[in-house]
Amino acid sequence: MPASSSSETQQPLYKQVADTLAKLIADGVLRAGERTPSLRAVCDQHGVSMSTAVQAFVELESRGLVEPRHKSGFFVKAPAKGRLDLPGPPRVPMSGSLGNRHASLFDAVVAGNVVAFGGAVPGADMLPTVKLNRLLAEKARHAGTRGVMYDLPPGSEMLRRQISKRMMKAGAVVAPAEIITTCGATEALMLCLRAVTKPGDVVAVETPTYFGILHVLEALALRALEIPADAQHGMRLDVLERVLKTQRVDACIAVPSFSNPLGASMPDEARQRLVALLRKREIPLIEDDVFGELPFGTKRARACKSFDESGLVLFCSSFSKTLAPGYRVGWIVPGRYYHAVRMAKLTHTLATATLPELAVAGFLAEGGYDHWLRSVRAAYKENVARAGRAILEGFPAGTTVSVPQGGFLLWVTMPPKVDAIELYDRALAKGISIAPGHLFSLEQRYTNCIRISCGERWSPRIEDAVRTLGALAKQQMK
Known part of the structure; x- marks a missing residue:
């Protein structure tokens, strides 16, 4: 709301209103061809008289920013030359944290x-955009009020049943009741870390590793212990074993299938060894399998979760790399940490978006995913x-x-x-x-x-x- 100071250095009130509207136009909030707020709305929003509002629009018209249309009000005027280049967010330098x-x-x-x-x-x-759009529209039509309501954790039962079937291809027998849906794999990782660690804890990660993992660790005030990774087979288990003998490790994150950025794939026997190594010391393993469905061969590797007999493996994945990054549909199989992950989900995002869950479930149910x-x-x-x-x-x-x-x-x-x-x-x-x-x-x-x-x-x-x-x-x- 413009100031009403009577200071001699203060701009006239109508110019303050005009400047506010001009900034909305410059920032792209009001775009070329769109109707501006009405005179009455401007009076109400800025607490000014009708004559002041009229003067403000006359000022905007003189600047070439708006034009009147008979019985329709004022509209944002297209720029004289070319299209209006709207400013984006300020670029963050590639430095600092x-x-x-x-x-x-x-x-x-x-x-x-x-x-x-x-x-x-x-x-x-x-991406299968056409089919997903069709399914999303179809689910929206048939979901009724359910489509606009919270899908509280554990999330869509229909989707969890389909995920359970997919998990069998990775060698893991997981009931739908053991799965919690998430807003993508990044949230899945964060929820798992919140469930198994506290600030200051040490988390073993392979290096180089996906910067999103490092960012989550930073955000949760956790300390990363970087374990070298082999370009073909992933995390060096010989190094991890030596480290575990001398240093405290509270959790481990591994990307056994086509790690980011190396693309390494851990052999099945190494996955089994990793699970056993951590189980011996009661260290939870967070398995990031976001690329697991994308082998270049015909066979999908077994998940570390398939070797888990103690519930220490928390399996995370999503459909962001295979179907729809923007749908933000992921999931966790948290093992013994189910209740801690569910509570973390409730306090983090509360629920996963309902309609994208249903659309992905529909895609899987139609049988064309493979x-x-x-x-x-x-x-x-x-x-x-x-x-x-x-x-x-x-x-x-x-x-x-x-x-x-x-x-x-x-x-x-x-x-x-x-x-x-x-x-x-x-x-x-x-x-x-x-x-x-x-x-x-x-x-x-x-x-x-x-x-x-x-x-x-x-x-x-x-x-x-x-x-x-x-x-x-x-x-x-x-």
């Missing part, structure tokens, strides 16, 4: 006209192979690329002269987003590494972007 670096990366990912190698997100053209997975796995396998070849051809000599057996991520290690943060900045100026290696450890590691997402279908645009990245990296070698 892990949270800042995380936010900076996603600022780049969501920006328009950017080749988004930086986010581990499937391209829109890789067929869909076969096609998308083949597409990701081709994307990864093409991107890997293009990187080896176009990047500086000495560059190496991971060879994942599933998922859609590549880990690129360049010569030490190449600084990933500098490459990130230069690439972003060219409309290309990458994930610099600095994000994947709390220590100053991987400074000459980047993660590349191959979630978009291969195209000349993608090929050109890889070539440009290579040229930018070569410039740092000079």
